[in-house]
Amino acid sequence: MLKKLAMSVAMICAAATSARADEGQWQPYQLPQLKSELKKIGIAIPAEKLADLSKHPMSAIVSLGGCSASFVSNAGLVVTNHHCAYGAIQRNSSPEHNYIENGFLAKTRAEELPGGPNTLVYVTDKVENVTARVLKGVTPAMTGKQRHDAVEKAIKALIAECESSGSVGAYRCSVPAFHRGLEYYRIRQMMIRDVRLVYAPADMIGNFGGDIDNYEWPRQGGDYSFLRAYVGKDGRPADPSPDNVPYQSKDFLVVSAAGLKNGDPVLLAGYPGRTSRYKLxxxxxxxxxxxxxxxxxxxxxxxxxxxxxxxxxxxxxxxxxxxxxxxxxxxxxxxxxxxxxxxxxxxxxxxxxxxxxxxxxxxxxxxxxxxxxxxxxxxxxxxxxxxxxxxxxxxxxxxxxxxxxxxxxxxxxxxxxxxxxxxxxxxxxxxxxxxxxxxxxxxxxxxxxxxxxxxxxxxxxxxxxxxxxxxxxxxxxxxxxxxxxxxxxxxxxxxxxxxxxxxxxxxxxxxxxxxxxxxxxxxxxxxxxxxxxxxxxxxxxxxxxxxMAAVIAWKKSQGKPVYPDANSTLRVTYGTVAPYSPADGITKGPFTTVQGIVQKHTGKDPFNAPQKLLDAIKAKRYGQFKDPVLGTVPVDFLTSADTTGGNSGSAVMNRNGELIGLNFDSTYESITKDWYFDPEITRAIHMDIRYMLWIMTEVDHADNLLQEMTIKYPTKAAK
Known part of the structure; x- marks a missing residue:
């Protein structure tokens, strides 16, 4: 019976179409079976397109090896969280050039700084089920170590085969387990190892509130930074060199400054680290x-x-x-x-x-x-x-x-x-x-x-x-x-x-x-x-x-979600912009604004906003980034999307797959979602892309990057 259950796990997962819209960190291949849920909340992108890693928007989603990110131009420009680029910022900082404190902006590509040997960009281009090949040599008579060694040997062979399929060092392959060892997928990623720091706001913007505000709401963090991926002149990954050229990303996300409102649907794609939803x-x-x-x-x-x-x-x-x-x-x-x-x-x-x-x-x-x-x-x-x-x-x-x-x-x-x-x-x-x-x-x-x-x-x-x-x-x-x-x-x-x-x-x-x-x-x-x-x-x-095979069959019989725990592989989740109630009589709205920065500003870390930012707020230089309902510039917002560590920097997209935010945190009450998803109080925290664009326009004057990205404004199209 259990063998039959194990063999039918893919069919079971595909049949789980009655999942709650908010819960689930789904493998892309599962999305066509969730099309009714996607349609119900208002997602306009066909589910079949979301399942295809070679098509927009999934082809623009990348990993940084611990954080998530996305291409936002065809010249390898990558946007992620400030805290995800923190190592690169710190590496280039000194008491004389403290880019942590003052921020950094390369006005030209020649001014971009090396991210360092551990700053990498991974582009997933192939995922295949290799369960049968991993388990082929396993026998019931094996001891635990013999079984473990047999599985490890098979995985190493599959990785070696995968990484030899291109030029040396071009691909990084892995064979992670899903459903705690019920399935194995081989994942091939192009590993770009010349990555440079392009732009990071001052820490007083990117990390406003510091550890005090970490996991808290309301929040006013401008948690964003830009990197650029470089490759050899032949277009293949290469060691860092002045001769390298920007990676020509075949796809990138259009940035939308149109904004969101309460109840709007979102898609979120990234590389969540670890969850423990099926623990005993x-x-x-x-x-x-x-x-x-x-x-x-x-x-x-x-x-x-x-x-x-x-x-x-x-x-x-x-x-x-x-x-x-x-x-x-x-x-x-x-x-x-x-x-x-x-x-x-x-x-x-x-x-x-x-x-x-x-x-x-x-x-x-x-x-x-x-x-x-x-x-x-x-x-x-x-x-x-x-x-x-x-x-x-x-x-x-x-x-x-x-x-x-x-x-x-x-x-x-x-x-x-x-x-x-x-x-x-x-x-x-x-x-x-x-x-x-x-x-x-x-x-x-x-x-x-x-x-x-x-x-x-x-x-x-x-x-x-x-x-x-x-x-x-x-x-x-x-x-x-x-x-x-x-x-x-x-x-x-x-x-x-x-x-x-x-x-x-x-x-x-x-x-x-x-x-x-x-x-x-x-x-x-x-x-x-x-x-x-x-x-x-x-x-x-x-x-x-x-x-796990038995648990999946049991859950299927109840019509409940059947998705694997997060394991640092590409996943998609979806939900809506939503407030929440952390305690009786308390409701926390889904948006914060720049007025909250002024209210929290004390002049001392971690609530020490830059004077030029405060001046722009007080002068109400909101321009086209003013939200018509809020009457000011939004900073962060909440959604019911299912996220965890590793989702930092994940692209938050609107119904059309346009970038409208960056995931960077969860509310304090949501932390236990790694073990149990409670839809009433689980909320992810995202930076509103309008705040990033406003900072780039009014505070840091990052005009070169604004011109490089494709940006859809609420009243007129612009690039």
Whole structure:
């Protein structure tokens, strides 16, 4: 019975046409089966066109490898969030040229700045179901690790086949799992690796409200930036070079300044990171009671060390600005999840759903009598091992130790044939590793890293024993021995650090570098933890897909949404502009305006708006960006679209597929949507494209970019 369920999953997904309009992060191929929902809310683009990655608007949607973005001209111009381009902004900033504080605008292409080795643009051009090929070598008699290794071997072969289909380095391919291992799709992406910073507003615009306003509403953030993708003269991806030319994007989004009103439909396309909608009640409770509280406490402690170590040192503060920003974002989301679990008993909701499912499953002919018991066993083991992995992460809170561990593993894996190497250490990964080792230069200060490591070791020692990694404690240095490690290493020097790439294990063992020696000593324990994870993952990959096939059949019988959890692949969601009520007697409207900036402005961070922006607001120089209903320039707006991390920078489009906003956040009450979608309070926060255009026109005078984009104004067409 379960085999039949697994085989029919595509048909089940295609048949799920009665889903709520707001919930669902849909794979593009599913959209034709949702055409009635799209039509119902007013989307004019044919669903079949949305499913075609080679056609507008999907062909204009790109990934930045952690954020989403879209082409807005045929010369490779990309628009995304300010916080998504923050690394590139920081990389080019210095106390003398602080582009974080003052913003940056290249008036000509010659003035555009290098985004850095980790600033990449991925263009998805092919998606194919390869489930049968991935699972071909799997047998019931395999242990968990044997099964995991067989799946991994098949995936590596599929990736190698895909990446050899074009010029070297042109494509980056992946084979992610869907429905927790029930299906596998091979995804081919053109990887553009010469990406340059074109324009970023001042941080006081792009990050107005800072961490205080993060996940909050009302919001007045101008969270946008522009990048440009460059390729070789032959049109193929190439390493950064002055000889490269702008990528000729075959499609791009038209920008609409016509605006929206309450109730209008939107489409949103991007690369959402991770959701956990199909987790079991026990997994929800573990996250609620242990995982997220631990994560909040650990990140806050690390942030406190960074703040204390960089205080009064402007250069150090700039170096750690991106690190602190990222940690703050993760921490606030974790805290929001904890608060959300407290506000609404999602575990109890899951209990009821789980009981209903198990009762349904018990009635099915040909059911597996041991499936649910096996499921509960592997989930309990996963929760326990995750505790150790958390402890391992705490103990490794040092950028130098992480770099040393990478070099040790790279040397060890380098002795194997490429196809047998650990994922992440193959030949295809060399440039990524080199970029990561180089990137450390822009966010590393020895004294700060030393303080972080010493404090983390002290915190690790105080963790409950269940969070201590088997065999690790006796190998870790004492906190008071940490200064000697930094005094006897040269890994803080970028050339030295990168220079260790390609050296064999014997060379590392012969080195006198304190961190390389420490990493060599810890590698065995780390690998043992990875081996235990591989064994457990293999068991999860054997049991979970059977469970998910049954869940999908159960949901289909109820006419409920059947979409896979987000996994950083291209998805489409849709909804409407909508207010919400976070608490009894409180209703929050769907738009904020520039008047809110004036009201929040204090002259001190994070509510310190630029004077030229305040002057433009007070002079009411709204021009054609004035909303006829609001009577002023809108800044941000809310919709019921289903989003999560990774959707930052996603194109928010109107009924005709024109760009009318950029997704950048969710309301605080919405954070638990990663685990449970509540249509009454789940709202995504988007920057209104009219605010961006107004800033570009009235404040930053980015006339060259306004002329490059195709913009549809409410009263007259213009370019």
């Amino acid at each position: 009640p026990s997994e929800v409770r573990a996250a609620r009671d242990v995982t997220f509280p631990q994560r909040v406490a650990e990140i806050q402690a690390d942030l406190d060390v960074i703040a204390a170590s960089t205080k009064g040192k402007p250069a150090d503060e700039v170096r750690y600005a991106s690190v602190a920003k990222s940690l703050n974002n993760v921490m606030k989301k974790a805290q929001g999840l904890s608060d959300g679990f407290a506000r609404k008993d999602i575990a109890a909701i899951k209990d009821a759903q789980d009981a209903e499912f198990r009762a349904w499953y018990a009635r099915q002919p040909g059911k597996s009598p041991q499936l649910l018991a096996e499921l509960d066993t592997v989930i309990a083991a996963d929760i326990a091992l995750s505790d150790e992995e958390f402890g391992h992460g705490v103990a490794f809170t040092s950028d130098l130790l992480k770099s040393a561990a990478t070099l040790v593993r790279l040397a060890s894996e380098g002795a194997k044939p490429d196809a047998e190497r650990e994922v992440g250490y193959q030949q295809r990964d060399q440039n990524m590793i080199r970029a990561r080792l180089n990137r450390l230069e822009q966010s590393y200060v020895a004294g700060v890293d030393q303080a972080r490591f010493a404090a983390a070791l002290q915190r690790y020692a105080k963790l409950p024993k269940s969070l201590h990694v088997q065999g690790l404690d006796a190998l870790l240095p004492a906190a008071d021995a940490v200064p000697a490690l930094y005094a006897n290493t040269r890994l803080g020097d970028t050339a030295t650090r990168v220079g260790w790439m390609g050296k064999d294990a014997a060379a590392l063992k012969a080195s006198g570098d304190a961190f390389l020696q420490l990493a060599l000593k810890l590698d065995g324990v780390t690998q043992s933890l990875k081996d235990r994870r591989a064994e457990l993952d293999g068991n999860l990959e054997r049991v979970i897909p059977q469970y």
